[in-house]
Amino acid sequence: MEQGLLELWHSTGLYNFTLGQLLMIAVGGGLIWLAIAKGFEPLLLIPIGFGGILANIPVAGIAGPDGLLGILYNAGIETGLFPLLIFMGVGAMTDFGPMLSRPSLIILGAAAQFGIFFTLFGAIAMNLVPGIEFSMADAAAIAIIGGADGPTAIYVGSQLAPDLLGAIAVAAYSYMALVPIIQPPIMKLLTTEEERQTKMTQLRHVSKREKILFPLLLLGVTLILLPAATPLVGMLCFGNLLKECGVVDRLSSTAQNELINIVTIFLGLSVGGKLEADKFLSAETLGILALGMVAFSIGTAAGVIMGKIMYRVTGGQVNPLIGSAGVSAVPMAARVSNKIGLQANPQNFLLMHAMGPNVAGVIGSAVAAGVLLAVVG
Amino acid sequence: MEQGLLELWHSTGLYNFTLGQLLMIAVGGGLIWLAIAKGFEPLLLIPIGFGGILANIPVAGIAGPDGLLGILYNAGIETGLFPLLIFMGVGAMTDFGPMLSRPSLIILGAAAQFGIFFTLFGAIAMNLVPGIEFSMADAAAIAIIGGADGPTAIYVGSQLAPDLLGAIAVAAYSYMALVPIIQPPIMKLLTTEEERQTKMTQLRHVSKREKILFPLLLLGVTLILLPAATPLVGMLCFGNLLKECGVVDRLSSTAQNELINIVTIFLGLSVGGKLEADKFLSAETLGILALGMVAFSIGTAAGVIMGKIMYRVTGGQVNPLIGSAGVSAVPMAARVSNKIGLQANPQNFLLMHAMGPNVAGVIGSAVAAGVLLAVVG
Amino acid sequence: MEQGLLELWHSTGLYNFTLGQLLMIAVGGGLIWLAIAKGFEPLLLIPIGFGGILANIPVAGIAGPDGLLGILYNAGIETGLFPLLIFMGVGAMTDFGPMLSRPSLIILGAAAQFGIFFTLFGAIAMNLVPGIEFSMADAAAIAIIGGADGPTAIYVGSQLAPDLLGAIAVAAYSYMALVPIIQPPIMKLLTTEEERQTKMTQLRHVSKREKILFPLLLLGVTLILLPAATPLVGMLCFGNLLKECGVVDRLSSTAQNELINIVTIFLGLSVGGKLEADKFLSAETLGILALGMVAFSIGTAAGVIMGKIMYRVTGGQVNPLIGSAGVSAVPMAARVSNKIGLQANPQNFLLMHAMGPNVAGVIGSAVAAGVLLAVVG
Amino acid sequence: MDINALLIESLQLLGLGMGAVFIILVLLIGLISIVARIVPAEVTAPTGVVASGVDPQHLAAISAAIHQHRKKGN
Amino acid sequence: MDINALLIESLQLLGLGMGAVFIILVLLIGLISIVARIVPAEVTAPTGVVASGVDPQHLAAISAAIHQHRKKGN
Amino acid sequence: MDINALLIESLQLLGLGMGAVFIILVLLIGLISIVARIVPAEVTAPTGVVASGVDPQHLAAISAAIHQHRKKGN
Ligand code: NA
């Protein structure tokens, strides 16, 4: 009898907990609180936070190789399957129309990727801080947070630095949720009141056929110049083709509803499984959080500055505020551009104009991911 | 030519059938008949019955390691994935409100688990019958039938006694379907007419915030005291959090519809794949069926007796009839409590009061499963 | 710096393309064009075409063992999982009522399978052409194109001749889309104006119970006589039982909607992954395309000729035009029968009569597949 | 295996295959016809009620209970 | 292990198991009751608005912009 | 690899990366503009009908047949 009791006692959490695990359970709870009470990207942060709690339960081994989270991780994250399927769903949900109607604005989505590559440099420079050691692969995985795109960050992170994946995903989604707080001061600092008041002309009509051709065009350019980006860009294009072609609506609907929901649950839980105490509670995580903030800020600034250049070049036809939307974080960043524009001029609706750079930013960061995977991976 | 004909003849079922396989095909057909004509848990028993037929087809090897059922079994049952995902869906479908509004009734859901542990003892005692040999792991896997909860039984069975899984699943779901026949005589035997006529006061209002906090609370208690129960309890809590938090409705909807449907099909078929003749047609199966009935009856009785104790302690504020709902078998057992209550007093609506012990019984048997996995597994 | 540039250049598609890959990307684009602009089976040919493009991108290795398409292929095609799940969905979508109401017409669905076995002979004879070498397994995999049933062709192809799978799937779905062009001349050639004008009597009512019993009956006959056909036939029957039994509507709905959609996306992409240049651009592919056309034509002719025999035997109660629907290609072939019938007599509605042989053809080709797998596999 | 042997084998397979297809489908025709004769004509499909395992009065009682409960809060 | 030892072990497990179930569920009753007392009464659930991360004026502006855009083409 | 070499490599990557992003997206701008000029204006989208592979009369006939069939039983 005593032996049985002892066995049971030895199998309690009380007997087995480490301080780190308790802290991580609090971190998981904190993410869930941010998601529910503050609206921080709940679709991802609730599963990630809950996965983080499950991963830090002693004895149970839920994130171990034979546990639920470990099995899901090996099947879907290590292989890249989950982020690629999410990207397909994103493609099936994205209307590239606003971008096609004024393609020149795509350049804003390119400029904002400066945040990624500047952060790569910053992460390497951080090695000068004692206690932090980032390899080139680590640095690249962290830098991609600046892409402000969840599945891209998880895909690159899982390929280049799986040990940092938990922190990278948490940083990426948290900062995406914080876009309405991070971006406005930078946007206002870099623009004049006159620039912000700029009204933009109405968008031209985009035909169905242009929309069908676009994903094939994008895939074509990518496969010729940067095949390493084709898994991500390819699935985005595939999803978008399902949506736009108009003859496979049942597949398109499944890709953007049930399938992406199922994969989101699995992806969130298994990414949360990477929030293990010994990996997460380290100086590296603080570095990742700091660098992620730098990446978002620099990306926003680069987009706005490119917006100012276009404002000059076009003789005032482009409102620089839509430049910040180039970081992606669809559609939050475009909404922020719209909001700041309305503050300057209550008749100034920038939302649809900002959607162009916004979705271009998704493509831009997928391309940047391809460069990182090709050179560093 | 003759050789070809001979080859084809040797590949017919007629040439290869064993008597056992024919019997098992009849058993599979019988389960399908019970499901369709008698309404026995059709969501599970149709896939299980059909899987049982497929598994006993000679030559085809559908339940073998390279066959459809074998592949599904290895991917989803051996790993625990399928029952855990079902449990997530159950969490997303369950309203714990009636239980939260009067938490003291949870004690009824604890008492009914006596059926499990008594049956464990009974299964070991059955070793005295010649021809039957149950190890402690076998006994534990059989006893969990008394939990009256399908996914819990399948999860524990697959971990502790995969060879008995087919019989355990069939017994669990059959007896759950038979709850309206098994429980009433026991309930009437143990209660007086006066007790059965007891009306219960109306339930207090439960706030949204209490409902959101509950799954986190339950997970917290479980991870501190019994980590071995956290895979099951954790997924139940995760599903319930998705439902109650109100900010991820698309995930909650997928968890309780498409995802649970897909997994139910796969789980049913692969559990059916365990209905192989040489495993199922044995004295053990008869023992399992007998013990399962004992487990259900003892659990029901224990719940009712605890109900009688509460009736006394509270001075007649608790109707003992709701005690039987503590075995789980949601929502059938609660309906039975309601029905017997109405027979005693046509104004006596016990349904919502019985839902409290009913869902508490799900938690109770998941906890019991944790104890069995921790000590025996 | 130069090294970095060189690395990037060496990782471009431009540097790495082979002529074959460019051709195959054009083939993939061509399939997508046929699907969108010409309505060629878009649900399958868009994923297959897109998968074909992705598979031929140099460097990226998307169809390799660690790439998305390779992983999906290994998980779902090599194991047979995807085509079997599609078949389950087909079962859940098929109403066998018209077939049950006049079972004698099933014989037309048997006759049309002559296309399969004649083509098997033709494929072996093709070995006389220099440069083409088909083993018996190759020939069987090609012949099944004549079954005019996509999942059956993919299932048999993946088991007997995985290297030819891409070409076989493309041929099968293309010819299924071309049924309205391939069949009419053959039908008109083989029938007289008088035969084509034959009106058929109205179908008898089929009770719910007959519909529920049918899938079990079909499975019973198959498992006794040809167990090798039971994976395919079994899943068809399982899906149909889910649909007809009326007590598991949520499973039936999932099987014929979300689940089949998800699997269609995965199956299409991974079959497209088999459109690799070195496998597809060969004399064998031309042979497969030629033989597929032969198979469809012979199958159509055999069905019509059997129709003429039934016309004679029944004293003009069967319109021979419905014989061509026996090849399957549901519901296109039945529509073609109806259309040609209307041309001969504007009051002559053959659609529901042709649905009988049409769905019988699905069973017929699954049985034929079982013979091929049993003898050749 | 030389081409002639293969040709002969494929001809045999033609016979075997069409034979198997016809035997199975003809058997199916027979069984369907037998079932059609045996199975009684439809009697307004009582399966639905049996399947839910609940009789109508019971259902009414449940709805009443839920209704009453909802009205009073929660 | 002989049958007697097994029987004793299973009796122990009966005690341990029911003990664990009761301890956990009784603890749960306590916690639920505490939470029920601590958590403030509902204040017309403001979570919905917070969760979407957008204030109502903002939403109005967005809808206006989309409406205007749609009206003008595309 | 010492920190200086890493810093230089990361600076190179900055140049390469932004170069690649700009080249690809500028090329995309060009191609989109060309497509926009080449593709003819919309002509009430006839794709829908072609896609279904059935002409309207045919569809009418089918519906008529189904309707007639349904009316008569089954
Ligand atoms: Na981006």
Ligand code: NA
């Ligand atoms: Na229970």
Ligand code: NA
């Ligand atoms: Na066929």
